[in-house]
Amino acid sequence: MAYMTEQRKLLYEFFQSHPHDKFCVKDIYAALSQYDISRSAIYRNLSAMKKDGLVRCDISEGSRDVFYQFVNSTHCSNAIHLSCVECGKTFHMKTSYASQLQNELAQQEGFSINKSKTVLYGTCKNCKNG
Ligand SMILES: [Zn+2]
Ligand SMILES: [Zn+2]
Incomplete structure (x- = not known):
């Protein structure tokens, strides 16, 4: 940059x-x-x-x-996406959580996450509070 x-x-x-x-x-x-x-x-x-x-x-x-x-797009393809079912907004999981999840799964399950295809659905903090 x-x-x-x-x-x-x-x-x-x-x-x-x-x-x-x-x-x-x-x-x-x-x-x-x-x-x-x-x-x-x-x-x-x-x-x-x-x-x-x-x-x-x-x-x-x-x-x-x-x-x-x-x-x-690089930024997005390196992120795990969190999608809110209430407002439809998409967020990125904090990098530290994402890599922790990735490492744990790789070590415990031998499973490697395809981050660009992974979306977690739920309710965001704005919708939960609102
Ligand atoms: Zn993204
Ligand atoms: Zn929301």
């Missing part, structure tokens, strides 16, 4: 932790409100990330908002 500015890194990490969700600039600005990043900096960095193929953008019909979504 080429050199990234702090703001670029912030956005990159934000998308990396929500790789399946679409966000408009307003959402991103709200999510990163504790950091020192302006809306115009978000716009600027998003268009640079789009040019580099790191995010794709989507214009939803009937709305003027542009939604951005992360593009990173």
